[in-house]
Amino acid sequence: MRSVTKDNITDVFMGYLSQDTDPRMREVMGSLVRHLHDFARETNLTHDEWRTGIAFLEGCAAVESEDHHEFVLASDVLGLSSLVDMLHSTPSATSSSVLGPFHVSGAPPLEIGGDMKRHYGGPVLLVEGTIRDEAGNPIAGAELDIWQTAPNGMYASQDEEQDTYSFHGLMTVGDDGRYCFTTVKPVEYTVPSDGPVGDILSACGRHPWRPSHLHYIIKAPGHRTLVTEIFPEDDPYLDQDTVFGVRDDLVMTYHQKPASEFPDGLALSGKVTEPFLYVEFDVTLASA
Numbered sequence: 001m002r003s004v005t006k007d008n009i010t011d012v013f014m015g016y017l018s019q020d021t022d023p024r025m026r027e028v029m030g031s032l033v034r035h036l037h038d039f040a041r042e043t044n045l046t047h048d049e050w051r052t053g054i055a056f057l058e059g060c061a062a063v064e065s066e067d068h069h070e071f072v073l074a075s076d077v078l079g080l081s082s083l084v085d086m087l088h089s090t091p092s093a094t095s096s097s098v099l100g101p102f103h104v105s106g107a108p109p110l111e112i113g114g115d116m117k118r119h120y121g122g123p124v125l126l127v128e129g130t131i132r133d134e135a136g137n138p139i140a141g142a143e144l145d146i147w148q149t150a151p152n153g154m155y156a157s158q159d160e161e162q163d164t165y166s167f168h169g170l171m172t173v174g175d176d177g178r179y180c181f182t183t184v185k186p187v188e189y190t191v192p193s194d195g196p197v198g199d200i201l202s203a204c205g206r207h208p209w210r211p212s213h214l215h216y217i218i219k220a221p222g223h224r225t226l227v228t229e230i231f232p233e234d235d236p237y238l239d240q241d242t243v244f245g246v247r248d249d250l251v252m253t254y255h256q257k258p259a260s261e262f263p264d265g266l267a268l269s270g271k272v273t274e275p276f277l278y279v280e281f282d283v284t285l286a287s288a
Contacts (some may be wrong), residue, residue: 010037012245045077059196066108067157069101073197076100076243077206080149090224097229097246098214102155107145110169113266116183118166122151123266124276125254128180131173131283132216138177139285145170145217146181182268184214185254185277188237208242211235216283223285230281251280 004012006105013033017026039045060070075081076098085096110116117124131142147168149155156166173179190208193201201208231238233251254277262272 006041010034013037015106022207024115026044028044046077056196056200059199067102067104068192070176070192070195072099072101072196072225073191073195074200075249076245077191077197077201079244082244085227090134093224093284093286094226094228095249096227097245097247097250098243099217100243101218102157103147103153104157104168105163107147107165107168107170110146110170110171110181111267112170112174112178113180114171114182116146116148116169116181117265117268120184122184122187124182124272126180126182126262126266126275126276126278127214127281128178128279129283130179131179131220132283133223133285134287136284138175139220139223140173140175140177142173142177142218142220142223142285144173144179145215146183146217147215148183148186148213149189151184151187153187158192180266182266183214184213186213186232188235206242207240209237209240210243211237211241211246213245218283218285220285222288224288226283227282232279247255252281254279 010033014030021257024223027057044050046281059192063070070116072081073232081098085098089096107284131144132141133139145168150159150162150167154162156162156168160165167183169181171181178277188211191210192198193208198208201229211231211233216228217227218226218228228250229245229247230252231282232254234254238246238251256275257278258275261274262269262276
């Protein structure tokens with residue numbers, strides 16, 4: 001195309017797309033290129049800035065691994081992950097939130113009332129709740145994938161000192177939809193900032209901190225899978241999460257209780273000798 005110019009290059013690109021292209025592919029790619037071209041024109045993007053952008057992508061690829069997903073992290077800190085979540089959340093169900101780059105598939109089974117704290121120090125946290133449908137009925141047999149950081153603020157996939165599935169568990173609820181487990185109180189932590197994403201944060205004058213939270217993936221037949229996180233209301237980073245994951249309905253409250261009130265029938269029953277934290281958090285799944 002000899003007559004391509006800075007003003008018509010976007011239309012030329014669209015003309016290159018085959019009419020046989022999948023309509024959704026045409027819509028997404030066309031919109032992506034239009035915005036990219038408009039961005040370059042609006043900012044009068046220089047060659048050096050373009051090369052910096054390419055170097056950022058190459059840097060993400062260089063550190064990408066099975067256990068470290070720098071591209072996902074970039075999407076998270078730019079707010080794209082959370083925006084996609086919010087675009088597809090169902091108002092009548094519990095909000096979704098970011099998956100994050102450190103989920104480990106294949107977590108071991110965790111019985112109802114089971115313990116993930118094990119030998120780790122820190123306050124015992126007892127978490128329970130009910131998984132319901134949009135009508136408020138318990139969902140029997142729902143599968144709950146749980147994970148969190150250790151007290152040092154690191155996920156198992158980041159920390160050679162932890163087992164592969166440390167602070168990970170896969171629970172199947174009963175007919176009453178109830179889930180229950182013990183763990184250690186999660187801590188706030190920083191996202192990895194020693195790679196290209198860290199450079200972006202520094203350049204923008206942003207901190208890398210996330211509020212403490214528990215991760216859930218909940219699946220049940222006939223319902224949309226929910227990927228979400230829940231956050232304590234007293235966390236200092238609740239209103240400045242670097243990956244924009246907090247939603248009003250995902251905020252919970254820890255209640256401190258004496259050891260004498262720790263319930264029977266759990267893995268840690270009879271073993272808790274100090275005050276523990278308790279939270280009840282119900283989850284609503286949207287219909288498929």
